[in-house]
Amino acid sequence: MTKKPNVILFGIDSLRRDRMSSYGYSRLTTPHIDKFAEEGVLFENHFSPSIPTTPGYASMLTGMDCFGTDVVALRHNGPLGEHVKTLPELLGEHGYNTTCVGFTGNPSSRGFQQYLDYEAWQPDETERCPKAENLNEVTIPELKRLAEDEKPFFLFLRHMDPHSPYLPPKPYERIFYGGDEYDPANESLNEMKKFKPFADFLTSWIPEGCTDSEYVDAQYDGAIAYMDACIQNILTAVKSLGIEDETIIVITSDHGETLNEHQCWYDHHSLYEHNLVVPLIIKYPNKLPKGKRISDITLIKDIMPTILELLEIKANISFDGRNLMPLIAGKPQEFQQESDFYITECTWMRKHGWRTPEWKLIRALEPDFHFKPEIELYNLIKDPEELNNLADSEPQIVNLLLGRMDAYIAKRERETGRINPMYTNLHWHGLERGPFRSSQEAYDSMYIGSIHTAQQLQEKE
DSSP, X not given: OOOOOEEEEEEETTOOGGGSGGGTOSSXXXXXXXXXXXXXXXXXXXXXXXXXXXXXXXXXXXXXXXXXXXXXXXXXXXXXXXTSOOHHHHHHHTTOEEEEESOTTOGGGTTOSEEEOOOOSSOOTTSOXXXXXXXXXXXXXXXXXXXXXXXXXXXXXXXXXXXXXOOOOTTTTTTTOOSOTTOTTOOTTHHHHTOHHHHHHHHHHSOTTOOOHHHHHHHHHHHHHHHHHHHHHHXXXXXXXXXXXXXXXXXXXXXXXXXXXXXXXXXXXXXXXXXXEEOEEEEOTTTXXXXXXXEEEEEGGGHHHXXXXXXXXXXXXXXXXXXXXXHHTTXXXXXXXXXXXXXXXXXXXXXXXXXXXXXXXXXXXXXXXXXXXXXXXXXXXXXXXXXXOOTTTOHHHHHHHHHHHHHHHHHHHHHHTSOOHHHHOTTTTSSSSOOOSSHHHHHHXXXXXXXXXHHHHHHHO
16 A cells, blocks of 8 residues: 655744745745745635634634634634544544644644644743744654654644744844834834833834834844745755655645734734735645646635645545645636635634625724724725725725625525624633723723733633
């Protein structure tokens, strides 16, 4: 019996595709991933529709949407439902060794045989945090152990670069910045420092006295470049172990990131494009084409069905996601297009909406702490940065998209036999209370004070 292929899945937290040189970014942030993409298939328009981490990884590792997983919130209460099967559970049943690095305790990571952790939050004596090197220190020995076993393996790596705090080690903290981050005339961080819910956390790792948002943005880019170099260590190990040709490698992310944009500073809440857009690159030597780029819209729920197709494993599961192999094979007529889709966000705000290739509708389910309007509407073609809210001037478009969203919700509720989880997760904020009645109440209630507090939230994800 021929041994099944191995699978390595890089689930990179908070990586937005428009900051990757692989996707056309002007800064050379991902030279090693760029080369990797030349040897595999890159999906140009890949999205993670449910923000943030917990629903994103739940969809990635089950092939289901948020109705299928019943997971929408960062602080999901209870385990992942027994009505779904995770990729590690399924592969374990088919004789795989399964290991998860950096994602212990989260309901979305259920089913791995082995969990390994690494330091991904606290800075070291240099006041920087070498997250990706810390990951490599536990991953590469485990990779060698798995490669020596007669069983195939599934290795899932949750990279925490470039998740905040952005603390890449030298020289990466300055490779994309040559200015004066302490310029007293620069006021670009003033508004952020006045935002009570986040100010203490952000200023706990942004250098004291820093005034320039471009410096902080450059830390994010530097963290990507640093991680990219460390990922090459793993790719080199795969090659040196002689398992490159028998290993499927996937590089993707659970969601994007907000930088100095939309007053949602250096985090991943909101439903603007920079949070929804993520990379997807798949390499499988001699089985997948080299250097192919696919422009069709794909979604995070498509990853598991596609991996199983490559492994030739029949799951007998009615996935919400789609097998992407017809697109890869150049047979789009055999692929069910999904250009319009439902979007949700349940991190620091509770919102949902509907996205089409032209329009983005966002509707708040309760007042948010940024004092934003209940309804937002953006023309993604004319206004790709989503700066001009057209909700008041385009009421017909608002009603059209609300109708499409409501019809889709009703359809998925009928199909799953469960209420939309956006309607039932009323304790999404972790405060043991019901919905906020005003934006001021939300502002006064939501607070993240330090790196330690943020780490605790992540551990509960």
